[in-house]
Amino acid sequence: MIKLENISRDWKEFKINNVSLEINERDYFIFLGPSGSGKTMLLELIAGMWFPDSGKIFMDDIDVTMLPSEKREVGFVYQNYMLFPHKTVFENIAFGLNIRKVDKKEIQKQVEEMMSLFGITKLSNRLPRTLSGGEQQRTALARALIIHPKVLLMDEPLSALDRITREELIKEFKRIHKKFEVTIIHVTHNFDEALQLADRIAIIKEGTVSQVGDTDEVFRHPKDEFVADFVGTENIIRGIARVGEDNLTTVDTGNIEIKSSEIKTGSVHATIRPEDITLSNENVPTSARNVFKGFIREIYDLGTIIKLTIDIGEPLVLVLTRQSFLDLELNVGKEIFVYFKATAVNLF
């Protein structure tokens, strides 16, 4: 277990302000926040790369506040991997064991195991600059995990990768988390990543924690406007996906069926951005594949725009300009037709 108690540190241009957090053993914990919010600094504080001006850090109930990095037994993976460019993939992975003066044969054995686990055995003698982003990331993970750290810290580990590699690595992270039974703290500004990976999330804002909780809780009940803005006023609906003959995916939420142009099967989250949803008082013919009849449950007046929650079997949030709101003559409880295209539905 990792516990931060009132951690503060001032870097002049930057500040971590009175952060308290508890991260449970084997949690997949995500620090989510916009860039410049201090999440990387927080991660580096946990790794012992900086010492706090005040506050305490505990790992397994031992005070490690002033312990240097090399004694903390943490694994660290950076966005640009930070592989040692003068060492081969093998030498990079073996680094931690060499430092620990592990027997040569044992190193050989463990590194080979690691490389085969990550599918990078063939790259053993290559230098980092000859590797793709995904290969570098796997090498960096292997290098961090071979010392069996108490916690694996990852700073934006997926941001530099293309979409396909990112999807692959998300699976890889899930696998690692299970296999190594390691606590993971993962920093990101991407809420999709958080949704797919996290057990628990902390929203970081300007060097402070604005909300901590289970993933669903944070997304469904954002505590304040900042969290709501940041996690997006998106509609997130869970369901089971199947691919139909029309080459569209149908997501069965238990209450309604949503069509998406993305091909996925199994348990998924569907997201629909509020601005992609249109409303009408009558059932007009449309090219949109998703048409639902619902009723207005809540209306929030946000000044120039109006936010509505419409119950179509699932709650759906959308926004309207004040003018369209007035034109449609909407009020709570009114029946209304909701339209959105299959391409507006993202699945993951």
Add this chain to the structure above:
Amino acid sequence: MRKLDYTTIFFALMGSFLVLFILIPIVNLMLSSDLNSIIANLKDSQVISSIFISVYSALAATLIAVLFGVPLAYILARHDFFGKGFVESIIDIPIVIPHTVSGIALLLVFTSGGILGAPLGKLGLVFTNAIPGIIIAMLFVSSSFVVNSAREGFESVDPRMEKVARTLGSGTMRTFFLISLPLALRSIVVGSILCWARAISEFGAIIILAYYPLAASTLIYTRFVQFGLSNSTPVAIILISICLTLFIIVRIIIKGWRSYDKT
């Protein structure tokens, strides 16, 4: 075929001035003496000993500069501290002041009665008119090349790479030797070559601090003053040949090194 525009042609013509300005005197010098007089000079023990003194003293000065300059460079590359700008300026001072002035400044301190010369003299280290004098004259004028180049080398190593090494269990000193130093080595070697070359060519500070034993540059000057151009030219050719040969060899060696430039 690549088409050259007028701007490129014009700039190339302007630019070739300096190249020729440097190349013509050097080539002319190399061709201005006959082989016999060069061979005769190679047999002259005074010439050989002065060249040896120059090469050896420059090497010693370079090693000292590396030993003390690399730690300084690392500090400058990694830390911000009060007075950093001041330290940086001090390192660059020898580049901007006339070398004879450097020589006088050194002489005042390192003469047998000077504030450093006196205590060191008691330990048996004499600087005036001795090889240690040549070495410190060279060190004074050339060490900034090592510091500045090594610093650039360390600055190009991402500090996060060192941080990762630390999390893997490597202490700060070990991280320096396993990660930072190997990655900055190329820059350190380039700086050392510049330092060594600058040291070997030093004259102004040397004649003030240690005219004797004759370093090569001093010998060339002495011969020129005493016997004229024809006597000093062969020595100059020998010195320049040795310098260029060493320079080329080291450049070829470091060219063969693996380069880890960031992609």
